Amino acid sequence: MSLSSKLNITDVDLKGERVLIRVDFNVPMDKEGKITNPARIVAALPTIKYAIDNGAKSVILMSHLGRPDGSPNPKYSLKPVASKLSELLSKDVKFLPECVGDEVKSEVLKGENGQVFLLENLRFHIEEEGKGKKGDEKVKADPAAVKKFREQLTELGTVYINDAFGTAHRAHSSMVGVQLPKRAAGFLMKKELEYFAKVLEKPERPFLAILGGAKVADKIQLIENMLDQVNTLIICGGMSFTFKKTLDNVEIGTSLFDEAGSKQVKDLVEKAKKNNVKLVFPVDYVTADKFDKDAKTGSATDESGIPSDWMGLDCGPKSRELFAQTVAEAKTILWNGPAGVFEFPAFASGSNALLEACIKAAKNGSTVIVGGGDTATLVAQAGKEDELSHVSTGGGASLELLEGKTLPGVAELSEKK
Structure with a gap:
């Protein structure tokens, strides 16, 4: 696997595209849900801004946070990240309380003029990691459900950017399952690979x-x-x-x-x-x-x-x-x-x-x-x-x-x- 031959965000024309970006917003939070260190959000800004500045129709951000083990858990919601990101971008960020499904799709398809969406935690679905927990019991995801989850993520964008190097060693759905024709590295990933x-x-x-x-x-x-x-x-x-x-x-x-x-x-x-x-x-x-x-x-x-x-x-x-x-x-x-x-x-x-x-x-x-x-x-x-x-x-x-x-x-x- 050559690291230097991979497609980068700067190689792709983003004008008019729905840019689906896998970011790493796995940030530490205190008991009140306040972000104690926003470094990972700050690190993703150049990629997000580049997409907006280069005419993206919309920017759809997806990430995991913590280890909810495949089911929804309010403690691991990405909602607080949306307001922090909005503040850092000086731009409205629309938080969607799900990461796949008809409502998410219809919201995303309406987005224009560089609107930024943040999807809810990918790991609320067992299909992201392929495994999780029910109570104390370890459970595996159904392969057909994983396939569907990956298709639903793919439908949200027209170009895929991966900027989550810290998760690159995991064959999770958001890392390997988005089958858009153009899949490029964001600036963080690009620097790591270089x-x-x-x-x-x-x-x-x-x-x-x-x-x-x-x-x-x-x-x-x-x-x-x-x-x-x-x-x-x-x-x-x-x-x-x-x-x-x-x-x-x-x-x-x-x-x-x-x-x-x-x-x-x-x-x-x-x-x-x-x-x-x-x-x-x-x-x-x-x-x-x-x-x-x-x-x-x-x-x-x-x-x-x-x-x-x-x-x-x-x-x-x-x-x-x-x-x-x-x-x-x-x-x-x-x-x-x-x-x-x-x-x-x-x-x-x-x-x-x-x-x-x-x-x-x-x-x-x-x-x-x-x-x-x-x-x-x-x-x-x-x-x-x-x-x-x-x-x-x-x-x-x-x-x-x-x-x-x-x-x-x-x-x-x-x-x-």
Whole structure:
């Protein structure tokens, strides 16, 4: 699946069209139904405005919110999003209390002059995800009903735009079931695909991946795929202890050790040797007497080992220098997973130092991409998103792409002619 050959919103003439856009409005709300962080709504504005400014007859927005498990639940209504969107667009947004059916269709067909509609939560229908819950029981959707639901969504538009990269790894009806002749990426999706194409299709070398996080077993596929692509690989965070103990018998105390993952360590190191990939691990640690933000802290090295009832929760000053030097040598940098438990200030220095090194590399002309999830949170907390080339909005989607998998929501987009 080539990422760079997909049809984009700018390749399509939208004049007079009913533009059906799959957005990601899965925003956090408080108990009163107030939106606590509108970032995802703001992120979709360029695509929505482009459709309006380029003469769309109407713009029909569809999204999920939370996990209502296939039946209506007022707690997960998108109604509050409609008023927020209206405020951000300075334009009336008509909220429809359903996402399919005759009433929705007749309302949408009446829309003109760039009218914006927001459909109710797609996941109120079991046919969106194909499965849901009745009480505590898991239930599957009827294939005929799924087919009908997809046809009903398709009828609403004349052009389909997908701007929900964060859901692109899910083969849900709104992602893969809208069978309009033109299916294009919106600006958010386009940016994600362009940057991941840069990394996965034609990286400028040397290419470095920084992989952190807790369990080796969860990242096996990612490490495997990266070993076929990169020149250098930094392994940090909790999973580095499994490597250190297995390879060099370093004393790791009560640090995270992944028994299942440890069985794969030697094979991964063999593959790195075979592919001429340089592996870089931490060499010293910030330790704690317990997993707690107020834990007592200490320090340890590979030689000294970590005392038997202490654990490593961050990498130490020598490792930070080693990582910064490794980052400075690379032309393309992909970062997925923090270097320590950055949620606790006492153990955030390793991740913050990596972030500083990445910002410096970006200033010096390297391409730096952060692959969603915890690392994106770290960058956002520091307010540094604009100082890196790209911070992905999709945790699960970016991970699957980096594991070498095809994303259903991307595969379904039309190819450029």
